[in-house]
Amino acid sequence: MPEEILLMDNITKVYANGFVANKDVTLSVNKGEIHALCGENGAGKSTLMKVLFGSETPEEGRIVIKGEEVKINNPLEAIALGVGMVWQHFMLCPSLTIAENLILGMEPKKFGKFGPLNMAQANKVAQEACEKYGFKLDVTRKVEELAVGNKQKVEILKALIRGAEILILDEPTAVLTPQETAELFVQLRHLKELGHTIIFISHHLDEVKELCDRLTVLRLGKSVGTAIVADVTQQDISRMMVGRDVMLKIDKTKAQPTETVLKIRDLTYKDEEGRDIVKGFSASVRKGEIVGIAGVEGNGQREISEIITGLLPLNNGEITIDGQSIRGKSIRQIREMGVAHISEDRMTYGCSENLSVKDNIISDRYYKKDYKQGPLMNNKKLDSEVDELIKEFLVKCGDRNEPVRMLSGGNMQKVVVAREFSGDTRLIVANQPTRGIDVGATEFIRRKLVELRDGGAAVLLITADLNEALELSDSLVVMCGGEIVAYFEDASQVTDFILGEYMLGLKRMSDEEIGRVCYD
């Protein structure tokens, strides 16, 4: 009979803005197993782990570790209880050595409490830990010199050296090369043999299948169930993960696409570490249609939207808008070609939270001749236009001078949308346009997108939300690992299960089928 080391019982976590991230979630983990936690973006995995690590306090539910009910108020208490977290964004100091990073906060000293550092002892402790857990690292090297895979090892060691018995790894393979992933798995199996328990968060079903003993699936903040990995197929897991609950119906007629507006050919993009993020992406978007790009986040979609809108440079490949290349054009020049952009990063690229509703809306037009009176802004005209937009887009705010930070997420996004949808728009790049906002605002924004399509705009919709992808898109592209893995000419014929299998990389269409996404 396996021994239960951790039980999270009926956890409910409601955020301050009313968003229910976890609803009666139950997670039971046995000692010495590798337990996968699976779920789509926003299914509540991260929240659940934050609750376990003490960074979030749940509204309801209890946590039992080794048979004892515990209250975890902060990460330090979690560490004291033997829970260790390996963050996706490393918590390391680059200019310090591996050993220094490991012993930070618990430094060995010479000659008593106030003596100097005993670096020899620190190096020895670090080296012994490396040997014990099977990590091959030179502990005197600086962290900044290490490759990502080794940095991750330091992060794991940091948790282990502080006595972690339950180790949480939040999508650890997302930043690794295939070789590094293979190495990580060897090490995790070794840790399992040493009696450690591992909670492994991943979207990659092949990894779950290869590494894990049991898995728990979350969907829309609820636990769907727990299974023994050997008993289920990847298709079974996929079916547990994806699935639509609430159907937000958007009435729309069949698209009547005409000429091509956006043309992307052989787009590739490497990040600063030299990893391939986008690998030969080609697609077309025509006037009067919504082309959806569905996929798990982090598969190159964000980069594509940022290259089209000029936030990232166009290095390899070609992008044209109405036949005109965007290469070498500034963001403003691209916008003036009729491109509107809803960024997934609302607080960075979408709006400036300390500025007023008015200032946010006029930020793309204040400089234009129509809105000027000699060298000054024509505030009368701007004010009346802003007031009209506030009305048209149903922005709930005191008045146009209220700072955007005082608005709810949905209303903030409406301010963004009011600006982006009110220009002379040829192409709309909408990246996660309704993420994290309430149902009312979601429905409003989706309807607006359809309205603009019918008015003759070309829409590229990037979304990780299956409902949105299937409801809104006329044709649908699925991305996985930086490339297109499927193309559906008619999105209404696709089911979420089929979509899920492509999104999670279980299936791939032939190049010929995918090639149909380009019309010429």
Added chain:
Amino acid sequence: MLEQIFSTLFSWATLKAALRFTTPILLASLGAIFTARAGVLNLNLEGTMLAAALGGVLGCHYGGSLWTGILAAILVGVLIAAILAWDGIYMKSNMVLAGTALNTFVSGLTIFVLFMITGEKGTSTKLTSYKMPSIDIPLIKDIPVLGEILSGHSILTYFAFICVFIAAFLLFKTAIGLRIRAVGENSDAAESVGVNVKRIKAMSLIICGFFASLGGAYLSMDYVTWFQREMTSGRGFIALAAMNLGNSHPVGTMLAAMLFGAAEAIATILQSLKIPYQLVLMIPYFVTLIGLIVYAIRREAKIKKLRMSR
């Protein structure tokens, strides 16, 4: 004319003067290393030094000895640093505003206190101040030239150079130093392993206050033996530049401080030779700009190389 300039400039006396001018800058810039490494922007070196300079004179006058003077200078300087720590770190004020406000405050306060005590607003000549003893170093003082340059300096000048090692030891060989470096680089990482980030930042300011107040004491207890309003005349900011140019490393900072000290010595000498010394005084700042640019270019190249190697 030119010949006269050169013979005056390139004399051993110039080098000796350079070491004297280096002393207060070096002490303050060593302090600045700690705040910079902890990720704290400390614009208050100037105020700390000025307050310590007055504190030193008052300590001498009322305490009746050199040591009470030094002690008072340190106490006052650390107190000013503590005020900044409380305001900027614990009350979360903007560090630029807090530091600047405190500078202006100290500038006025020192004149006010001086006036209260002596009835004068310029200098404290009525108060008794002591001069730090000078030391002749045995053996070295007998070496021609070298002895002339290196021997016979104030005890604090020698201590300033010893402080380079003390600062390096504190920074690289103690737990507090490790924590200061970790907090400055990635405070989230430090916090995640239980390091009290606010306390470490406050401590960096206190350590900085200690070093900077020694620099202030040197001004009023060696350089001259009285307090004069605004007597720091920008040395706190020069120290900040020296720390930046020295890449917040004790040895690099020492070299940068010596560069500025030399420039000040040269400027003072040229002053007597009817060359507009403002022109000469520009040189160190120009050198700083060039130095920072070179440093930035080298850092970029290093990052690029690191990426290529992966």
